[in-house]
Amino acid sequence: xxxxxxxxxxxxxxxxxxxxxxxxxxxxxxxxxxxxxxxxxxxxxxxxxxxxxxxxxxxxxxxxxxxxxxxxxxxxxxxxxxxxxxxx
Ligand SMILES: [Zn+2]
Numbered sequence: 001x002x003x004x005x006x007x008x009x010x011x012x013x014x015x016x017x018x019x020x021x022x023x024x025x026x027x028x029x030x031x032x033x034x035x036x037x038x039x040x041x042x043x044x045x046x047x048x049x050x051x052x053x054x055x056x057x058x059x060x061x062x063x064x065x066x067x068x069x070x071x072x073x074x075x076x077x078x079x080x081x082x083x084x085x086x087x088x
Contacts, residue, residue, distance in 0.1 A: 007049075015052055020035065025038075040052060041053050
């Protein structure tokens, strides 16, 4: 699965493609016409590994805990803000 499934976190954004292409959703393996509203999923923010996915499939994967966001696996250290404020 080309490194898509084993990323530590994922970024998601609305797809803005206007190409008349059809993608395959990595979650349900179903076809996904590019012109329908859907989402881009970027493993660890890596655009070269991005996949087009149905919005409903992304929502379901999020609910199942399969698509952690960066801030969920790499929480800001509590001391960071304090240190930034102290420096100024
Ligand atoms: Zn799907």
